[in-house]
Amino acid sequence: MQKIDYKSDIIQPDIINDLLDKKVDNSKVDDILNKALKLKGLDLDESAELMNVTDEETAEKIFKAAKKVKEIIYGNRIVLFAPLYAANVCTNNCLYCGFRRDNNSIVRRVLTPDEVAEEAKAIMNLGHKRIVLLTGEDYAATGLDYLEECIQKIYDAKVFNGEIRRINVNIAPLSVEDFKRLDSFGIGTYQLFQETYNEEVYKYVHPAGKKANYRWRLEAMDRALEAGMHDVGIGPLFGLTDYRFETLATLMHSHHLDAKFGVGPHTISVPRIEPAKGVTFSENPPEKIDEFTFKKIVAVLRLSVPYTGIILSTRETPALRKELCDLGASQISAESRVNPGGYSVHKETDSQFTMSDNRTLDEVVRALLKDGYTPSFCTACYRKGRIGKDFMDLAKPGLIKQFCQPNAVSTLAEYLYDYASEETKKEGLKFIEQQIANTENPRVQSQLTDMIAKVAAGERDVYN
Numbered sequence: 001m002q003k004i005d006y007k008s009d010i011i012q013p014d015i016i017n018d019l020l021d022k023k024v025d026n027s028k029v030d031d032i033l034n035k036a037l038k039l040k041g042l043d044l045d046e047s048a049e050l051m052n053v054t055d056e057e058t059a060e061k062i063f064k065a066a067k068k069v070k071e072i073i074y075g076n077r078i079v080l081f082a083p084l085y086a087a088n089v090c091t092n093n094c095l096y097c098g099f100r101r102d103n104n105s106i107v108r109r110v111l112t113p114d115e116v117a118e119e120a121k122a123i124m125n126l127g128h129k130r131i132v133l134l135t136g137e138d139y140a141a142t143g144l145d146y147l148e149e150c151i152q153k154i155y156d157a158k159v160f161n162g163e164i165r166r167i168n169v170n171i172a173p174l175s176v177e178d179f180k181r182l183d184s185f186g187i188g189t190y191q192l193f194q195e196t197y198n199e200e201v202y203k204y205v206h207p208a209g210k211k212a213n214y215r216w217r218l219e220a221m222d223r224a225l226e227a228g229m230h231d232v233g234i235g236p237l238f239g240l241t242d243y244r245f246e247t248l249a250t251l252m253h254s255h256h257l258d259a260k261f262g263v264g265p266h267t268i269s270v271p272r273i274e275p276a277k278g279v280t281f282s283e284n285p286p287e288k289i290d291e292f293t294f295k296k297i298v299a300v301l302r303l304s305v306p307y308t309g310i311i312l313s314t315r316e317t318p319a320l321r322k323e324l325c326d327l328g329a330s331q332i333s334a335e336s337r338v339n340p341g342g343y344s345v346h347k348e349t350d351s352q353f354t355m356s357d358n359r360t361l362d363e364v365v366r367a368l369l370k371d372g373y374t375p376s377f378c379t380a381c382y383r384k385g386r387i388g389k390d391f392m393d394l395a396k397p398g399l400i401k402q403f404c405q406p407n408a409v410s411t412l413a414e415y416l417y418d419y420a421s422e423e424t425k426k427e428g429l430k431f432i433e434q435q436i437a438n439t440e441n442p443r444v445q446s447q448l449t450d451m452i453a454k455v456a457a458g459e460r461d462v463y464n
C-alpha cells in the first residue's frame, strides 16, 4: 500500500475508508500478528486487516497475541484511578450526554474549589492516589483561574497517609497560550476525546456550542503538544458510527502525533455510550457495539500501539473489564462517582451516564489480586520526569516495566496497610510475598524487598 504521510493531516478519511473496503484476507493475519509480537506496533493497513476479521477462530488468534503483548510490556499490573467531576454545567448540546445544555431534568452544579478539595479527600480516604479532574464545557464557569485554584487545593489537601499525587485533566480544548498555562499547573495527562472522527456524524451529534467546531477539537492535541505539554490522552466514544472507522481513525490520530511530535498518545480511552437521565439518544445509540467487537477493538489497539496505555471506565461490567484487562487495558477507574459532589458534598447530584461496575475499590483490588493482577497506585513516572518522549523511549522497547513493577507492588502495599479490609490485606500481603519470590532479576528482587520493608515500617511514597 502507499506510504501514508501522517503529518499532512490528522485524519484522512478516504485512506481509512479504502482500507476498510478491502476484502478480508485472513492469510495475512499470522504475519501481522508475528510482527506485532515483536512490539513494533502495526501500520494502519495491518490494523485494518485485523479490524476486518469477523470469524471467531481468527479473532481468537488476535486475542492471544494481544494478551502476549500486554504481558510483555505491562507485566501483570493494572493502574487504578478515580474521576473527580468538578462541574456539570455545559454550553454544548451533545446528543448523547447527560450534561447537555438542554437537559432540564438534572440539577446543575459547579463545586467551589473548597468543595473540590473535600471530594479529593473523600477519594483519598478510599485509597486512591491518582485522579482525573473533569468538567463539562463552559469556558466562563470553569475557566483556567477556577481550574488552577481547584488543582492547587487538591494537591494541598491531605488526610492520614493520603494525598493525590497525580491529577490528569479532561476539560474543553484550549488555545496554545491557554495550554501553556494549564501545563504550568502541574498536571499529568491532558485528556480529550474526539467522540467521533466522522465529520458528518460529528456535526449531527454536536449541534451547538463551541464543540460544534470539528477541527477546533480535532486539532486540540496538536495545540497541546505545541504548547509544550508532554502527555496527552485521546479516544473516540463508541456507538456513534462504524467502530472500525473510529478505531482506525484513533490510530491515525496516534500516528499523526508520533510523526509530527515524536510522541504518540500516552493513553487511549475506549468509552461506549451508556444511558443518561433525560437523554433519549443515549438509550439507543445508532451503532451500538457488542462485547465480541469491543474485545476486538481493545486487542487491535494493544497490538497496533503497544506503548500506549488503554483506559477503561466503570461503564463496563466487572466481567467484561476483566476480559479487556487481559487483552490490553492497563488502567481502570474504581469506586467512581460521575457527578459533581458524588463522593461527599452532593451525593444526590445526577450522573453523566449509568455505571455498570459499582464495586468498592477494596472489592476491585481483591478481584484483581484473585485474577493475578497487581493493583497499582503508582504515579512515579510523572514525578520522576519520565514523561512525554522520555517515557516513550522507555515504553517502546518494553523497558518501562523494570520501574513499574516494583512501584506497583510498593503502592499496593501502602494501600493494604492504610485502607484495605482485613480480608483484602491478608490476600494482598500473600500476593506481595509471591511477587517478590517470582521476581527473576536479583537486583530488582532486592530493591523490591527493600521497598516493601520500608512501607511495612511506616514509610510512605516509596518509589524509584
Ligand code: SF4
Pocket (backbone or CB within 6 Å): 090, 091, 092, 093, 094, 097, 098, 099, 100, 101, 135, 136, 137, 211
Ligand atoms: S459530552 Fe461534554 S461537551 Fe458534550 S454535553 Fe456532555 S459535558 Fe458537555
